[in-house]
Amino acid sequence: MVEFQCAVAARDRAEPIFATASQVRRWLLIEVRGAWGRDAVVDSDLARYAPGGWRRRLQDEQIRVIAVRRDLDRTSQDPLQMFYVDADHGRAWRRTVATLRRAVDAAAELPIVGEADPWLPHVHPLVLVCTNGRHDPCCATFGRPLARVLREGAQRDDVWECSHIGGDRFAANIVILPEGLYFGRCDGDSAKRLIADYHDGAILLDNYRGRSVLGFYDQAAEFFVRRELGVTSITGITAIRRLSDVEGRFAVDIDDGGESRTVEVHVARSVAAARTPLTCTGPLGQRLPAYRLVSLDAGK
8 A cells, every 4th residue: 555645635636736835934943953843943952951831932023933954963063053044034043052942042132134143144055954744744755855855955054954834745845045035845956046036136936935924815816927928037926916906906016127017816715625635645635725826917
């Protein structure tokens, strides 16, 4: 009997991956070496230093804590890396700490835009590959080989394994920070291409799930505008505004190649029952949202 894999099932049912990015505006990445459990904060070496109220406080401040690592080696004596990312403003900072206890303490000293000390600006992208197999086996099955491939490339120092970031059924998943760009169904070839495109200032739409600072409807509107009008520049869409109280109607501002314009887009959402579980160990009977383009008026 073949073991069920949610990522294979999602691919087999041709489930679209766009408009599926988790909504995260601020990120706190902490290097946690060694193994992680299902919840990489509670079920890792970080747990002994991080009381329950610590993460709740960060969640209240809309900060998502993510564990990162280079590999499973606990023996390294190098300082631990931390990164704080404000995806709204596309900015990142970093600092090193000696211990995980100090990492927890450092979360009380996070920078704000314009004030960073003792954090330093981080100008390189952070390429996160979800490998949290205890959360969902597909993340390990597809994510770990991908992380190894990328760690052999020219941008190896930008690549980190990371804990759960959402969308297990789209493994292997990549997030590129500081912009919060989600990509799914990545293999070695597509991952190398999307990273190369990123460095050229472009988004590979074939694997694009969305931007973490946008809601799902907004992500769908962004995707359809990009697809229909060929807007691949990361900065090509400058604003997405809801036009009315009716869900799904947006004005999208475009500045692509020096030409600025506004288009109106209408997106519809439907929900259908999934024939298979949405995660490897999830229940049956869950429902899937889907988005379709109703209209796009490029005449504005």
